Amino acid sequence: MLKIYVFSTLFAAYSFYTVLIYLTGTKETAPTNISFDSKAQEGKKIYQQYNCASCHQLYGLGGYLGPELTTDYSNPERGPLLMRAFLENGGQRMPNFHFSKEQIDCIMSYLRYVDATAVSYKNPYRNGY
Amino acid sequence: MLPDFLKESFSFQRSRPLHVYLVLSWIFTGAQGGLYYYLPRVAGKKIAWPTGAWMHFYLQLVISVLIMAQLFMGKFGGREYLEFPPIYGVLVLLSWVPLVINFFATLKPRYQEAPVYIWSWSTGLLFFYITYAESYLWLIDYFNGNIVRDTTVQWKALGSMVGSWNMLIYGTAMYIMEKISGNQKPNRSALAFSFYFLGMANLMFNWGHHTYIVPAAPWVKTISYFISMTELFILGNIIWQWKKTIQKAQLHYHLLSYRLLSYADFWIFLNLILAIIISVPAANYYTHGTHITVAHAMGTTMGINTMLLLASIFYIAKIGESSPHKRSEKWAGVLLLIFNIALLFFWIALLGAGFQKISNRANQVVFAEMMNQSAPYFKLFTISGVFIFGALLGVLIIAIRSLAKTKKQISAS
Secondary structure, X not given: OHHHHHHHHHHHHHHHHHHHHHXXXXXXXXXXXXXXXXXXXXXXXXXXXXXXXXXXXEOOEEOOOOOOOOOOOOOOOOHHHHHHHHHHHOOOOOOOOOOOHHHHHHHHHHHHHHHHHOHHHHOHHHHOO | OOOHHHHHHOOHHHHHHHHHHHHHHHHHHHHHHHHHHHHHHHHOOOOOOHHHHHHHXXXXXXXXXXXXXXXXXXXXXXXXXXXXOHHHHHHHHHHOHHHHHHHHHHHOXXXXXXXXXXXXHHHHHHHHHHHHHHOOHHHOHHHHOOHHHHHHHHHHHHHHHHHHHHHXXXXXXXXXXXXXXXXXXXHHOHHHHHHHHHHHHHHHHHHHHHHOOOOOOHHHHHHHHHHHHOHHHHHHXXXXXXXXXXXXXXXXXXXXXXXXXXXXXXXXXXXXXXXXXXHOHHHHHHHOOOHHHHHHHHHHHHHHHHHHHHXXXXXXXXXXXXXXXXXXXXXXXXXXXXXXXXXXXXXXXXXXXXXXXXXXXXXXXXXXXXXXXXXXXXXXXXXXXXXXXXXXXXXXXXXHHHHHHHHHHHHHO
């Protein structure tokens, strides 16, 4: 009987924890002036449709063939101009996807939004880690 | 390395999801196939719904072919691991239903007295459904519209999903161990259940060490950190039992399936150390997003999961128990040794590339230069990968031929 109690307790804890994470543990972190607007939403769709995650990471999720993009937007070494150039022409390893100007704008809006949320990414130790 | 005409049709954007899907398929299908073989033997009666088992087989085959076709055509869902369009996710979930029905209808498990491997299999099936469904929460706006929540869903669901298939595979390993040793006690002991529950807690909570740099609430990370550190108990137990493990391995070395279990032990040891290190926030800060994480994933899928699944296949093929397989056994042993040595180099190459990236990041080297400086590690990675491919191909040919021979012998008798 003890085994069943332990299992049930762990499972109940897991269920409670899951609800708690999704309700209070993962609140929006982007500043109020940058939102997940319709353009950014479209950008996310394009990012997924073209499977950008096969080469690029966002918050560590994705491949390693290209650079991580989480904070590229605000990175002074890279920034929006360089990102736009890659999206327009491709690169040594990155194919030219022949994106339209509207598509590029949407992807840029999405990556700008991601960058704005990455508070702890830019300084993880500030968050206690 | 690809010729120009293949670069578009077989670009990394398409080949990577294909590779990931095929790896996951190998792990799932290997675990499922083992279960269909072991269920009637554990229950001591025929499988409850044989037609369902065949339905499962054909359904899974058709869905896999469709998924591969979608990926080749460049139709993506664009999510890590499950990169195919979401509709196929529903089909995958449905295809597992006959297995679940067969599992419970054949075993009718009475959990109070059931051995630990039945708990492990049941947990694997339950959590596969929970985590697979959870990984599609992004289809709901509440999750999709918040990057922090969306990223957490992915790390949480996928991290626990890995735990769910580990439960299926570890259950099989524990069953085989019992059959080889002929000793039923260990799988009913308090120690076995303690480690099972520890594994279950890690399945449920330790995924969070991947999210230290995701701006979720700090308590999510704290809980994950403490749970991850409980893996020290598992590591401690491995070291404590080391001598005993070596003695047992020597005793059963002639059995290929036991040798494979021993190789898996070695990889568990290495990957556990790596997992514990990358679970420490200060280390994770540097290792996150480098090939060190890939080394952990490859060590787990190839070093642990593949070894255990091959042990299951060779156990079913009864290699080492009858004379017609003796030559095959010798060759398989040599190939497995080559596989493990190559895998060690493969693993070291990934660690090397990871450390190179850490150093380059610290020195603010640009990405293209970072890749150039990592080239020697990628070369070692490729060469060892070729050896892994060759050795594994040989092992699989032997395994399939031995399975066919064993089937003939059973039919003849």
